[in-house]
Amino acid sequence: MHIYEERLSVPRSWWALVALGGAGLALAGIPFGAIAAVTSAAVGMAVSAGIVYAHGRVRILVTPGSLVVGGRKIPIEALGTTEILDEREAFEWRTVRANPYAMLLLRSYIPTALRIELRNSYGGAPYIYVSTRQPMNLAAVLAFSRS
Numbered sequence: 001m002h003i004y005e006e007r008l009s010v011p012r013s014w015w016a017l018v019a020l021g022g023a024g025l026a027l028a029g030i031p032f033g034a035i036a037a038v039t040s041a042a043v044g045m046a047v048s049a050g051i052v053y054a055h056g057r058v059r060i061l062v063t064p065g066s067l068v069v070g071g072r073k074i075p076i077e078a079l080g081t082t083e084i085l086d087e088r089e090a091f092e093w094r095t096v097r098a099n100p101y102a103m104l105l106l107r108s109y110i111p112t113a114l115r116i117e118l119r120n121s122y123g124g125a126p127y128i129y130v131s132t133r134q135p136m137n138l139a140a141v142l143a144f145s146r147s
Contacts, residue, residue, distance in 0.1 A: 010056035080117030
């Protein structure tokens with residue numbers, strides 16, 4: 001059972017870039033013949049579409065007793081205070097204020113985030129930074145699941 005679920009899918013414009021990249025590869029393959037142009041476009045689009053799909057497949061889940069971020073499962077008991085980050089604060093925590101030991105789920109196309117302190121440096125990390133489109137909802141769900 002999931003209390004909260006969010007998929008960090010990529011913007012639609014990224015799929016347009018996949019198509020434009022395929023068209024560019026087709027143009028580059030034209031001097032070698034029509035078959036080479038179509039083949040290079042198809043292979044290039046398939047590879048880039050797979051990369052874009054995998055990048056946007058990451059999910060954030062809150063289940064009873066745990067927070068699942070990407071592939072990491074963190075017990076609710078290990079979570080400390082949460083801080084909702086607006087665009088400016090999220091940028092600072094991604095760059096100049098970032099701790100090299102922190103757990104990060106970064107998505108550049110999502111401007112807001114949630115920073116969650118980890119008790120007893122769970123897994124050696126002082127906090128977890130989670131890019132999310134709904135930081136207020138995620139913080140509320142985590143507060144609810146702690147109680």
